[in-house]
Amino acid sequence: MTLSSDASTLPKKFDIVSKNGITTAVIWSVHLADIRYDERVAVITGAGGGLGRAYALHLAERGAKVVVNDIGGSAEGQGNGTHAANRVVAEIKSAGGDAVANYDSVATAKGGEHIVQTALDSFGRVDIVINNAGILRDASIPKMPQENFDELIDVHLKGAFYVTQPAFRYMKKNAYGRVVYTSSAAGLFGNFGQANYAAAKMGLVGLSSVTAIEGAKYNIKSNVIAPIARTRLTEKLMGSTGGMFAPHYIVPMVAYLVSESCQCSHDIFNVGAGRYARIFLGSTPGWTVSEDAVPSAEAVRDNLGKVLSVADFKIPEAASEV
Numbered sequence: 001m002t003l004s005s006d007a008s009t010l011p012k013k014f015d016i017v018s019k020n021g022i023t024t025a026v027i028w029s030v031h032l033a034d035i036r037y038d039e040r041v042a043v044i045t046g047a048g049g050g051l052g053r054a055y056a057l058h059l060a061e062r063g064a065k066v067v068v069n070d071i072g073g074s075a076e077g078q079g080n081g082t083h084a085a086n087r088v089v090a091e092i093k094s095a096g097g098d099a100v101a102n103y104d105s106v107a108t109a110k111g112g113e114h115i116v117q118t119a120l121d122s123f124g125r126v127d128i129v130i131n132n133a134g135i136l137r138d139a140s141i142p143k144m145p146q147e148n149f150d151e152l153i154d155v156h157l158k159g160a161f162y163v164t165q166p167a168f169r170y171m172k173k174n175a176y177g178r179v180v181y182t183s184s185a186a187g188l189f190g191n192f193g194q195a196n197y198a199a200a201k202m203g204l205v206g207l208s209s210v211t212a213i214e215g216a217k218y219n220i221k222s223n224v225i226a227p228i229a230r231t232r233l234t235e236k237l238m239g240s241t242g243g244m245f246a247p248h249y250i251v252p253m254v255a256y257l258v259s260e261s262c263q264c265s266h267d268i269f270n271v272g273a274g275r276y277a278r279i280f281l282g283s284t285p286g287w288t289v290s291e292d293a294v295p296s297a298e299a300v301r302d303n304l305g306k307v308l309s310v311a312d313f314k315i316p317e318a319a320s321e322v
């Protein structure tokens, strides 16, 4: 796309409007300035490699000050080290950006507090949280060791809360915040052998919904991405697939969601291989019985078509709208 100083030839932007629970891009208006993050401070968890590193480099390049958090362990969550976070901070600094490393685990409340405190101590504020840290410990349900279930919930789900909570307190006072949670298609739709991962990743959708609802009046926006990219977490599965599965194809969506110009909140996006799409939770009109008629199981069976029909579904924006 070629940019021009003539407003009539500038690329256009859309506004998002919601009606009856359905969000649509409808109002076209003149293109705004390029997205930048000058004076903004971003906390990015798990930013020592993969997707988190790609976000950190991009945001720093566009003016953000970045807390590069990473425990520096293995893909299964064993071990720790400073190398991963330090390397990304060095990359940012050598490109002229500003960043600080943090090596806490997101999986404890103390760690989450300390990660956010690092932003406040180093840069005096926190505007952006990208909850990205993650590990994998796959096993089918009958074979899943209890600790693998607990550990995944601790890192992905509780970890995101432990970091977002102290940041949210600051953002609320400051009346500005952008939060992104990293889910997965495995969590949203299920994947064999990933009960622990899927449970945590779907939990993040609930966490984001409430972050969006509670944050609305403080200009705090919260969204979820379900990415697919070739990183160390997926390289066994994806082999040498490169090209459009490179992490930098995920960056533009996240970069938009954490920008001042972001108009989405309470949304979920499927991002990968050059495709940017919405995922949503909908509710169908269903089958309603009269107030005094408790139906039998047979009546439910006989009306299952109406219960399951997706015709005329809506997208509730809160539990009260279901």
Ligand SMILES: NC(=O)c1ccc[n+]([C@@H]2O[C@H](COP(=O)([O-])OP(=O)(O)OC[C@H]3O[C@@H](n4cnc5c(N)ncnc54)[C@H](O)[C@@H]3O)[C@@H](O)[C@H]2O)c1
Residues within 6 Å of the ligand: 045, 046, 047, 048, 049, 050, 051, 052, 069, 070, 071, 072, 073, 074, 075, 077, 084, 104, 105, 106, 107, 131, 132, 133, 134, 135, 155, 159, 182, 183, 184, 185, 226, 227, 228, 229, 230, 231, 232, 233, 234
């Ligand atoms: N790559 C994909 O296709 C894909 C698909 C769906 C979801 N995701 C999610 O995207 C996120 C990023 O994954 P990735 O693919 O870049 O993998 P990655 O392994 O390259 O990055 C994850 C990073 O998180 C760090 N980390 C792990 N536990 C931590 C903890 N307790 N505290 C702080 N840091 C910790 C790791 O050290 C690692 O650097 C994860 O949440 C993952 O579940 C990735």
